Each structure stands twice: as C-alpha cells, then as structure tokens.
Amino acid sequence: MTEAERLAAFALHASYDDLSHEARESLKLRILDALGCAIGATDGVPPQLIRHQLMEFDGGRGSSLIGGGTAAPDRVAFYNGALIRYLDFNDSYLAKGESCHPSDNLAPVLAVCEYEDASGRDLLTALAVAYQVQCRLSDEAPVRARGFDHTTQGAYAVAAGISRGLLLTPSAAANALAMSGAAFNALRVTRTGLLSHWKGVAYANMASGCVGIAFLARRGMTGPLEVFEGNKGFMQTIGGPFAIDWAHENLERVTRTIMKRHNAEVHAQTAIDAALELKRRWNPPAAEIARIDVEVFEVAHAIIGGGEEGDKTIVQTKESADHSLPYLIAAAMLDGEVLPPQFALDRVQSSDIQQLLRRISVHASPEYSSRFPAEMLARVEVRLVDGRTLSQEVQTYPGLNGPPMSWPDVLRKFEHLCDGRLTTEAARSIADAVRHLESVRTRELTSLLAGVHHATAA
Numbered sequence: 001m002t003e004a005e006r007l008a009a010f011a012l013h014a015s016y017d018d019l020s021h022e023a024r025e026s027l028k029l030r031i032l033d034a035l036g037c038a039i040g041a042t043d044g045v046p047p048q049l050i051r052h053q054l055m056e057f058d059g060g061r062g063s064s065l066i067g068g069g070t071a072a073p074d075r076v077a078f079y080n081g082a083l084i085r086y087l088d089f090n091d092s093y094l095a096k097g098e099s100c101h102p103s104d105n106l107a108p109v110l111a112v113c114e115y116e117d118a119s120g121r122d123l124l125t126a127l128a129v130a131y132q133v134q135c136r137l138s139d140e141a142p143v144r145a146r147g148f149d150h151t152t153q154g155a156y157a158v159a160a161g162i163s164r165g166l167l168l169t170p171s172a173a174a175n176a177l178a179m180s181g182a183a184f185n186a187l188r189v190t191r192t193g194l195l196s197h198w199k200g201v202a203y204a205n206m207a208s209g210c211v212g213i214a215f216l217a218r219r220g221m222t223g224p225l226e227v228f229e230g231n232k233g234f235m236q237t238i239g240g241p242f243a244i245d246w247a248h249e250n251l252e253r254v255t256r257t258i259m260k261r262h263n264a265e266v267h268a269q270t271a272i273d274a275a276l277e278l279k280r281r282w283n284p285p286a287a288e289i290a291r292i293d294v295e296v297f298e299v300a301h302a303i304i305g306g307g308e309e310g311d312k313t314i315v316q317t318k319e320s321a322d323h324s325l326p327y328l329i330a331a332a333m334l335d336g337e338v339l340p341p342q343f344a345l346d347r348v349q350s351s352d353i354q355q356l357l358r359r360i361s362v363h364a365s366p367e368y369s370s371r372f373p374a375e376m377l378a379r380v381e382v383r384l385v386d387g388r389t390l391s392q393e394v395q396t397y398p399g400l401n402g403p404p405m406s407w408p409d410v411l412r413k414f415e416h417l418c419d420g421r422l423t424t425e426a427a428r429s430i431a432d433a434v435r436h437l438e439s440v441r442t443r444e445l446t447s448l449l450a451g452v453h454h455a456t457a458a
Contacts, residue, residue: 002226002229004177004178007174007177008163009170010249014128016121016124016125020252022252025407031103032411032431033090034084036410036413036418037103038084039414041087042067044082044200050079050082054069054071064114065450073108073211074211076111078208080106081107085204087343089263089417091258094372095373096142097142097145098142098144098153101150102131105154105157105158108158108161113126114446120444122165123445128251129251130157132249132250141235141239148187149187149188155185155210159210175223176218176223181227184206186202186206194310195317200319259398259399261398263342264338267299267300269376270395271294272332286333292359293360294329294378296365297368300376302364304324312362316348318348326361327357330360331347333382339416374400375396376400421452429448430448
C-alpha cells in the first residue's frame with residue numbers, strides 16, 4: 001500500500017465509537033467557537049466579496065451558506081470557511097515547527113455532511129479525522145521553514161475528513177488524498193510581509209478545491225497515489241522524510257488544540273494577557289509610556305514580532321494588525337481588550353494606537369524559546385517617562401499548560417460574536433444543537449445557521 005492508501009484506510013475506518021468523551025466534548029466546543037467566529041465575520045470584506053460572487057455564479061441547490069442561501073458544496077466550503085477564518089479568532093494547534101487552525105476544516109466537512117444528510121455523529125467523526133491528520137502532519141512534517149504555508153498539510157486533512165464524511169470507497173478516498181495533496185502546495189508569503197485579504201481565505205480556497213476533487217474521485221477520477229513518498233512527491237520536495245503509522249493513530253489530537261480568548265494571532269495570546277494585567281494593575285496613561293519591551297519565544301518573534309517574516313510596525317489594515325505584536329500590545333494597553341472592534345479600520349489607523357505601537361520593541365528569549373510549544377511564556381515591561389518600570393510575566397494559557405476553556409467560556413464568546421446577528425433565542429438554539437450534536441442530523445444545524453443576518457442590516 002502507498003502512504004495515501006494507508007491514510008485513506010485510517011480515515012474510512014474511523015468511528016464515532018473511537019472518540020473518547022473528552023474528544024467528543026472538545027469537538028463540540030471547537031465547533032461552537034468556530035461558528036461564533038464565522039457569525040461574527042459576516043460583514044467582513046473578503047467574505048462579502050465571495051458571497052456576491054457565489055450568488056452571481058451559482059445561487060443553486062446543494063449545501064447551506066451561513067446567513068442563508070444555498071450553493072454547491074465546494075462553493076459553500078469556500079464561503080463558510082472564509083467566515084470561520086476571517087476574524088483570526090478560531091482555534092490553533094502548536095507544534096515545534098508549525099502552527100495551524102484545525103477548525104478551518106469545519107466548513108468543508110459541514111458542507112459535505114449536509115449534502116449527504118449525514119448524522120451529527122458522522123459529522124463529529126469526520127471532523128475528528130481532519131483534526132488528527134492536520135495536527136499529526138504539523139508534528140512530523142512542518143513546512144513553514146521551507147517557505148510553504150500550513151494549508152499544504154491542510155489539503156490532506158480536508159481530503160481525509162470529507163472522504164469520511166462522504167463515505168468514499170477506499171480507492172476513491174486514496175485518490176482524493178492524492179489529487180488534493182498534489183494540487184495545493186501554497187506559499188508562506190501569504191502570511192509574511194504586507195498581509196492581504198488572502199491570509200484569511202487561503203485555507204477556504206484550498207478546502208473548496210478539495211471538496212470538488214473528492215466528488216471527482218467518487219466518480220472515478222484517479223490521482224498520483226505516491227503523492228507522499230514518490231519521485232518528486234511531498235517528502236522529496238517539501239516535507240522531508242517522516243513516518244506516521246496511520247493504522248495505530250487515534251482521534252484525540254483535538255484535545256490538544258487551544259481556543260483563543262483574544263482576537264489575535266495565537267502566539268500573541270500570553271503577551272496580550274501580560275499587557276492586560278499591567279493595565280489592570282497600574283493603567284498608565286499612554287502619554288506617560290516611554291517605551292514597551294516585549295519578550296517572547298522565537299516563533300512569536302519570527303511571525304508577529306518583526307523577525308524573519310517582516311516588519312510589524314507598518315500596520316494599516318485589519319490583516320496586518322492581527323499579525324503585529326506591537327499593534328496588539330498597543331491595543332491592549334489603550335483599550336483594555338483585543339476583540340473585533342480593535343480591528344475596525346478607523347481604530348487600526350487612529351493616531352494614538354499608531355504612535356504607541358512605534359514605541360514597542362519585541363525580542364526573543366532563548367529560555368522562553370526552549371520551553372515552546374509546551375509553554376508560551378511572555379513578559380511585557382513598560383518604561384515610564386519618570387523612570388519607573390512596570391513588568392508582568394505570563395507562563396500559562398488555557399488549554400495549553402493551563403485549564404482549558406469550558407463550555408460556559410466558549411458560550412459567552414459565541415454569544416458575544418453573535419450579538420446583532422442573531423436573537424438570543426436563535427443563538428441559544430445553535431448552541432444547543434452543537435451541544436447535543438450526536439442526537440441531531442447535520443441539516444438541523446445548518447438550517448439554524450441560515451438564519452444569521454448581517455449586523456449592518458439589523
């Protein structure tokens with residue numbers, strides 16, 4: 001058997017009964033969290049551009065768009081996936097050489113499970129498969145250092161999850177994995193330098209393509225089955241040699257993903273915690289702050305602190321703001337929170353936040369770096385114009401090396417993101433459907449999601 005065939009066998013043999021109680025509950029929490037992120041993004045510019053194009057080109061039957069309307073499953077995966085990802089508020093998985101957002105897989109899995117009239121149990125199982133594949137490939141075959149984006153491993157995760165959702169034959173599933181893996185090898189430039197709308201929709205675009213490919217595989221289209229180990233395949237050209245024994249993998253990796261309390265890139269979460277604690281304890285006026293020094297681990301410095309992936313003091317858009325640690329710390333110190341309002345264009349470009357972020361420097365600590373990813377340590381030091389120094393270190397984060405976010409925690413976040421887009425009753429109905437997903441069909445959940453409306457029309 002080829003590696004693609006072994007992975008296909010793992011995906012197809014996965015069962016709801018393989019999921020531990022903790023994994024089932026973890027999946028529900030992340031589904032609710034991701035749906036809240038999607039509902040909160042319905043007015044985002046990229047999702048609206050995609051929706052307008054869908055309605056012009058499609059507007060047909062198939063699966064449900066969040067906010068109403070239907071389209072072909074691949075197009076629904078694109079639109080709903082852009083919603084889930086746009087705010088950059090959904091979950092993350094941290095490996096030594098890679099990070100990813102496994103709930104990006106919800107949109108394609110949800111689209112095909114609705115199309116197939118699958119049960120909630122099948123939805124949970126298919127999503128667990130996608131989580132497992134993406135996280136394990138991030139562990140064993142990171143691609144960021146070689147200049148590729150994490151959507152590269154995501155193509156295999158999406159293909160595996162939707163193969164389970166569609167209940168493809170072993171041959172069709174292996175070919176879906178082969179074609180998807182060969183087709184989508186995205187460049188890391190998507191998340192470096194001057195960031196664009198594409199940062200928030202790249203995964204959704206890939207997922208849309210994988211859904212279309214899976215349906216072609218079901219019709220009999222074949223792909224390069226040696227996509228992993230073959231001549232000029234993934235191992236030789238991108239990921240390097242690695243080994244995952246899919247026959248002995250479980251479905252528990254979801255329990256090691258973390259959800260965000262702050263609307264910011266995942267590696268910034270503890271630094272934001274430190275800044276907010278400083279503000280709570282001392283609340284120094286911005287005019288009295290001479291400079292702020294932020295000490296983090298190397299990955300955070302590289303991606304959002306001005307290291308190898310570019311200057312993070314040039315911030316003029318939402319996309320550049322949520323990936324700039326200087327901006328995020330400035331927002332925390334000035335506003336006392338980092339949530340969607342901090343990324344409105346007028347707030348991003350306001351003079352107070354622009355002036356403060358330029359007084360913030362970010363450095364990598366060798367000690368903090370050696371303790372990542374088991375820990376995400378951060379220290380924020382504020383130097384005042386009168387010579388005083390205020391300092392705060394944070395060592396733990398919920399779900400990483402601290403207690404995970406609970407159902408009430410995620411429900412509060414979900415309801416906050418739904419405010420203005422759903423009535424309290426409608427929001428609770430969606431949450432209840434997710435809470436009891438093993439007892440409902442996928443279409444019952446997607447029909448509730450169709451009732452979301454845009455805040456500007458409320």
